[in-house]
Amino acid sequence: MKIYFSKTFFTVTIFLIIIALKTGVFASGIEERFKGQEHLSYSISFNGIPSGNINWEYLGKETLSGHQADVLTVSSDTKILELLNLTSKETVFLDSQTHLPLKVERSVVLFGKKESISEIYDQDKGTVRITRRNSEVKEDILQQDKPIQNILSLLYFFPQDQPLKKGAWMVFNLPTQVIKIKFVKERLLDTDSKKEETYFLIGRGAKRFSLWLDKKTRLPLRLEFILPVGKVSIKRIN
Numbered sequence: 001m002k003i004y005f006s007k008t009f010f011t012v013t014i015f016l017i018i019i020a021l022k023t024g025v026f027a028s029g030i031e032e033r034f035k036g037q038e039h040l041s042y043s044i045s046f047n048g049i050p051s052g053n054i055n056w057e058y059l060g061k062e063t064l065s066g067h068q069a070d071v072l073t074v075s076s077d078t079k080i081l082e083l084l085n086l087t088s089k090e091t092v093f094l095d096s097q098t099h100l101p102l103k104v105e106r107s108v109v110l111f112g113k114k115e116s117i118s119e120i121y122d123q124d125k126g127t128v129r130i131t132r133r134n135s136e137v138k139e140d141i142l143q144q145d146k147p148i149q150n151i152l153s154l155l156y157f158f159p160q161d162q163p164l165k166k167g168a169w170m171v172f173n174l175p176t177q178v179i180k181i182k183f184v185k186e187r188l189l190d191t192d193s194k195k196e197e198t199y200f201l202i203g204r205g206a207k208r209f210s211l212w213l214d215k216k217t218r219l220p221l222r223l224e225f226i227l228p229v230g231k232v233s234i235k236r237i238n
Contacts, residue, residue: 030070030094030157033217034058040156040219041238044078047230052078054234056156062093064102069093074152080232085111092153098123099157101150119175121148128175145173155203155211158218164199179205187212189221191235196221 034040040056059071075089086108093103106117113134120129126146132138149172162170164183172179180203187200189212198212198221212222223234 029096030072030099031058033157033219035217037238039238040236042234043237044076045233045235046080051080051232052076059091061096064093067102068096069102070096070099074156090152092150094153094157095123098147099153099159100147101153104150119150121150123147130175142175144175145178148173148175150174151179155223156220158213158220160218174205177205179203181211186215191221
C-alpha cells in the first residue's frame, strides 16, 4: 500500500504541479463557475521556466449509480527537466448535490509508460475502490473517514460554503491520507494583467502548498508547491 500511496499521490501532485463537510455544498453549481467559458486553463512553471499546462473542461451532467453527476475532464502535459515527463487525462464525476467525487477515470503516460486508473467512491460506506491497469490489473479497496474528497476537485473547485476563519485549520479526507488547509489572510495577487483580490491559504499533507483563491468564485488563481529541487507554480491564464 505504501508503494501505491507514494506513486499515486506524487502523480496527482504533478497534475496540480503540471495540485466539505458531509452536508456542505457549493453556493453555485460547477457549471456556473465556468462563467460560460469552455475551459479553465492554467500554465505550469518550474523555477520560472515554462513547463506545461493544465486544462479543465465541463462536459455536462450524467446519471451515475443513481446519482446526478457533473462531469469534467482535466488534461495536463508537463515536462520538468529530467524529473518528469507526464501526459494525463482524467474524467471526474462529482455529485451534483454535494459536489463530492463519485468516480475518477485517469489515463496517464509517465516517462512513456501507460497506465489507466479508476477510482470509485462510495460516500455512504466511506470506501474507494481503486483499479490500476498496466501490464496487469490490480485492485485495492481503501477505507477512509467520511466524506472523502478528491485532491483535484477540492483545490480547483474549493467548496463555496466552507467557512474561512483566519488561522483555523480545515481538515479534508483524501483516499490515502488527510490534509489540512488553513486560511491565512486576504491578499492582493499580482497577475499579468492586474491585481486580484484573493484568499491566501496554505496546505499541509504529503506535500506542502500555497493556494490563492479568487474572492468571488473561489477558483484558484495560483497554486505553488515547494519541492526539494525548487518551486512549481500553477497560474490561471483565462
